[in-house]
Amino acid sequence: MKTIFAESVEGRRAAGHAVPVDDNAPRAADMLPAALLRKNPPRLPQCSELDVVRHFTGLSKLNYSVDANFYPLGSCTMKYNPKFSEYVCALPGFARLHPLLAQLPRTAVYTQGALQCLYEAEQWLCEVTGMKAYTFQPMAGANGEFTGVQLIAAYHKSKGRRRPKMLIPDSAHGTNPASAALAGFETVNIESRDGMVDPEALARAIAQYPDEVAGLMMTCPNTLGLMETKLPAIVEELRKIDALLYYDGANMNAILGKMRVGDAGFDVVHLNVHKTLSTPHGGGGPGSGPVGVGERLLPFLPAPRVRRREDGVFYLDENLPQSIGKIGPFYGSFAVVARALAYMMRLGGEGLARVGEYATLNANYLKKRLEGVLDIPYDRICAHEFVASAPEGMRALDIAKALLDRGFHAPTIYFPLIVHECLMAEPTETESKQTLDAFADAIREIVELGRSNPQALLDAPVTLPVRRMDETAAARQMVLTEDMG
């Protein structure tokens, strides 16, 4: 693929963009040590404005997005992001606010609307999840996980005890062990039984490490797309030793408006706002991973917290002596929280409950349509997503590549690790029956092609700007730099 350097023509410029040079101004080159100065001018592309616009518009057309196509990437909740939320967060009163205004005594008055947004978003999330309070500081889901396990660590520390072990089921979200390790915990794997967290395996782990278990990180429904059915027994096991139960909100879309995790006995939860509450996703970010807590973890939340005085004035409370401190800058990704609040207010309680219903209905419909085409290892009602295995003799990777040729994003492949040749599809609630049917038909056609002409499957993709990548060579011989001359 051509880079912008390929468009470069010696001496070409974009007219009128360069600042006039002041010959009398001090020059950086005179102030820096000679050893730090470069020998040659940098090799920058020399292009006209139109060259640049055409180049990047061309690249943007190669991008694949939810706005253009179906994106059933399991565990990622790639739902449509309504334009209404974009309108709200782009209102100049929000978009042009400087975050420091809220902290300066004379200007705080100008930020009442923004603080109210944060305050009300917190109230909404508390109502939806049954938690006592939220922080918006974590900048993404994994940052939220880190915050959550830090809160668990702070809780045990405040009780004057060392609890170095974090239990993580093998059906949990993939980032959990990394977040726990980053917060200083040693992780202990809990093997699932028949796709569920097994309370007996949990009890065995607790018995194996007496007085050492800090908590259990659960993803519910789990990464197999199955609702955990043994929750009360799990909560009871943990309560016996005053260990805390963490809810990974990656799969919150399945239970939105249907189950309040606080009521179910979870002590701390992170939400992936870009998934569940339909804000922009991934690279384009920024992300937002608010963390909610129950009574026991309340004193340890990051500072500041937004509070409301009796006269209705909102203010930032920094007086939190047991707080774990700051996790992110200011109050988190404010524009993302504003989008999330707009989304929740627009849908209302009834609409949010329908999200969970339709997400679950769509996943079950798609699973049913694919029975007999793919192998479905867990033959029961699924939540918002499901796992399938490539049919005997076929690889998930090849089916995924062939889907790209047919205009669909592939499901997540080779995750979770406990499923052989795994394809994990999450259609989300925003897709129509027609889209789901077209996707199921495409997979059926691909599997038939794999039987009649296996080489055609190995050759995919053939319609995209690039053919099959050599992923192994890319991983073994990484080239992460470009010679800039």
Added chain:
Amino acid sequence: MSNPADLLYADSHEWVKVEGDEAVVGITHFAQESLGDITYVELPAAGDTVSAGKEFGSVESVKAASDLVSPVNGEITAVNDTLENAPEQLNGKPYETWIIRVKLSSAPEGLMNAAAYEEHCKNEHH
């Protein structure tokens, strides 16, 4: 590919060849096939202590990263550092490619013979 009869096997898919008070450790054919193309091996250092059931390194493939779990107790006497630049040896010749050599501090326990290990692998596939 069949699993050599002169080796012992761990349920976490490492093989062990015991020679007197020394053991040689690698990963099995089933392990390399499940992982797919291996792209990186994180190795321990000679002199490190290993304990049965505890991780001593990891392997990364295009699909996943997995811990290497020691099947034996002892001290590492040598590490196959050719794996740093050529991890694909583990895919091509899993039973000729050793990862660590260990001076045993106790006799290996709880390992399987080739027949029992084959049965174990069958149960892992859905």
